[in-house]
Amino acid sequence: MYQNPTELVTSGEPDIKYNTINELVDKGNSEIDSVFNANHVGKKIQFHAMVESTTSNESGSTIFVNSGSENTIITAAFDASLSNEVLDLKPSTEIDLLCVCNGIAKPEDPDDLLSETTISFNRCSIINKN
Amino acid sequence: MALIFAIGQSFAQVFKTSTGEVSFISKTDFESFEAVNNQVTAAYSLKKLQFRVPINAFIFEKKLMQTHFQENYMESSKFPNASFKGSIISPEDFKISSKEQPVTVKGTLNIHGVDKESEIVGTIQNTPDGVVLKANFTIILSDYQIGVPSNLTAKISQNIDIKVNALLLSK
Numbered sequence: 379m380y381q382n383p384t385e386l387v388t389s390g391e392p393d394i395k396y397n398t399i400n401e402l403v404d405k406g407n408s409e410i411d412s413v414f415n416a417n418h419v420g421k422k423i424q425f426h427a428m429v430e431s432t433t434s435n436e437s438g439s440t441i442f443v444n445s446g447s448e449n450t451i452i453t454a455a456f457d458a459s460l461s462n463e464v465l466d467l468k469p470s471t472e473i474d475l476l477c478v479c480n481g482i483a484k485p486e487d488p489d490d491l492l493s494e495t496t497i498s499f500n501r502c503s504i505i506n507k508n
Numbered sequence: 509m510a511l512i513f514a515i516g517q518s519f520a521q522v523f524k525t526s527t528g529e530v531s532f533i534s535k536t537d538f539e540s541f542e543a544v545n546n547q548v549t550a551a552y553s554l555k556k557l558q559f560r561v562p563i564n565a566f567i568f569e570k571k572l573m574q575t576h577f578q579e580n581y582m583e584s585s586k587f588p589n590a591s592f593k594g595s596i597i598s599p600e601d602f603k604i605s606s607k608e609q610p611v612t613v614k615g616t617l618n619i620h621g622v623d624k625e626s627e628i629v630g631t632i633q634n635t636p637d638g639v640v641l642k643a644n645f646t647i648i649l650s651d652y653q654i655g656v657p658s659n660l661t662a663k664i665s666q667n668i669d670i671k672v673n674a675l676l677l678s679k
Contacts, residue, residue: 386567415588419564420578433527437546437567440527453526455547455565480547480562481588490593491522491551491558498526498547500565 386457387503388476392424399427399443403450406482406497418479423499427452429471432464439464441473441502449493455500463504477502521678522553523639528674530561539663543568543577550674552632552639555602557613559672561590581654582620590619594628608633608640619652630672643672 394417396402402425406414427443434440439461443452454475456464467473477499484495528548534541547565551558563584568574578584594615596602602611608631617626630643649656649666656664 412586416585419585419588435527435529435546437529437544440547442526451526451549453547478564480564481584483549483560483562483589483591491553491556492524492549492560496526496549496560498562498565500547500567 386459386501388422388478388501389503390422392476393421394418394423396423396425399425399452400446401425402452402497403445403447406450406495411482411484415481419481421479422476423479424474424476424505426472426474427454429467429469429473431469432467434458434461434465441467441475444470445497449495451494451496453496453498454502455498456502460503467504467507472508473504474506475499475502476505520554522551523676524551524679525549525638525674525676528559528641528672528676530559530673531671532566533669533671534665535669536663536665541568541570541573543574548672548674550641550676552641552676555596557592557594557596557615557641559590559592559674563588563590581649581656587619587621590617592617592626592628594626596632597627604632604634604639606634613643617647619647620654622652624651635675637675638678639676641672641674641676643670645670 430442430444432441438458439456441454445452478501480498482497485493526549528550529546530548531544543566545566549560563582564578594613596611597614598612612629614627616623628643628645633640646667646669
C-alpha cells in the first residue's frame with residue numbers, strides 16, 4: 379500500500395517566508411502555541427538565519443540556528459545525505475533554509491526543566507549561504 | 509532550612525539536549541516498520557526528567573505512511589508534540605554515576621493530547637560525553653485515542669514499541 383519514496387529534502391515554493399529570524403521568533407512568541415502550530419506545522423517554511431552550531435549522527439544532521447534569544451531554541455534537521463554540506467557550515471554563516479515545520483513548544487509550567495521555547499524544522503534544504 | 513533547600517535547587521545541574529532520538533516500531537504478521545525522530549528535546553535534573561517529541565519529526569521510509577501517521581492518526585497540526593514529565597521513583601536513593609543504572613520513572617505521558625500516568629523503566633548513565641538516557645517501552649494506541657482505519661489494523665500494530673536514546677549535556 380505504501381509505495382512512494384520519502385521526500386527527504388524539501389523543495390518547491392514556500393508556504394510562508396520569513397526574511398529574518400526575528401520575524402519568526404516574534405511570530406512564535408506573540409502567538410499562542412495552537413495558533414502558531416495550526417498555521418505552520420507541516421508547511422514549507424523559508425527563513426533567513428545564522429548558523430550557531432551543527433551536529434550530526436547516523437540518521438542525519440542538525441543546524442542550531444542563532445535565534446537571538448537565550449530562551450528560544452531553533453533547530454533545523456537534514457537528511458543524512460546532506461550531512462557533509464551541513465557540517466561544512468561555520469558558525470555565523472548566514473543561510474536561507476527551506477524546511478517543513480514541526481511546530482513550536484513553549485514551557486507549560488514555571489517549574490519545567492525545559493524552560494526554553496523550541497521551534498523545530500525537518501527535511502531542510504539549504505537554498506542560499508553567504 | 510527552606511533557604512538552604514532553595515539555594516540547592518537553584519544551583520542544581522541541568523542536563524539538556526535538542527537532538528535526542530526516539531524511535532517507534534510497529535510489528536504485525538503482514539508489515540513491520542520503524543520511524544525515527546532525532547529532534548527530541550529532553551532535560552534531566554535532580555531525579556526529574558522531561559521530554560518533548562515533535563510528531564512531525566518522525567521520519568518514515570515511506571512518505572505516504574508518514575503523511576498518514578502525521579495527518580490522520582496523530583493529527584499533528586492539532587497535537588504537534590508528545591511529552592513526558594516525571595521523576596525517578598526507583599531506586600529511592602538514586603544518585604547519578606558513571607555506572608549505567610536501571611531506573612523506574614513515574615510521570616505523565618502525553619500523546620495525541622491524551623495524558624496517561626505511566627511508569628517507564630530505563631537506564632541513566634553519566635559518561636564523559638554527558639548523561640545518557642535510554643528506555644524501551646510499549647504504548648497501546650487506543651490508550652491515546654489514536655484510531656487506525658479497520659482496513660489497516662492488520663498492518664499497523666495496536667502495540668507500538670518505543671525506543672529512547674538521548675545524550676544530554678550540562679547547561
